[in-house]
Amino acid sequence: HRESxxxxxxxxxxxxxxxxxxxxxxxTEFDVDGALLPRGTALQPELRAADLVILMQDHRSYDxxxxxxxxxxxxxxxxxxxxxxxxxx
Numbered sequence: 001h002r003e004s005x006x007x008x009x010x011x012x013x014x015x016x017x018x019x020x021x022x023x024x025x026x027x028t029e030f031d032v033d034g035a036l037l038p039r040g041t042a043l044q045p046e047l048r049a050a051d052l053v054i055l056m057q058d059h060r061s062y063d064x065x066x067x068x069x070x071x072x073x074x075x076x077x078x079x080x081x082x083x084x085x086x087x088x089x
Contacts, residue, residue, distance in 0.1 A: 010030070011033070025059055053074050
């Protein structure tokens with residue numbers, strides 16, 4: 001994740017006091033300046049519990065329609081989803 005924009009985004013959220021979790025089917029650990037972020041493993045319950053989900057990668061294993069209709073706010077940095085709770089960047 002060193003080249004990923006996820007690292008500066010996570011840093012910014014953490015510096016503002018946010019609880020940050022990650023879910024990635026290809027990454028098992030996410031280190032932010034020496035601290036490991038908690039990894040989500042059950043996507044649907046975590047979507048329901050989240051205030052905001054940020055889509056940084058559009059992995060094929062994600063059902064984008066399901067993400068967009070999960071009920072939480074979704075910030076889509078890839079421009080791959082649509083819906084009432086979706087903001088595209």
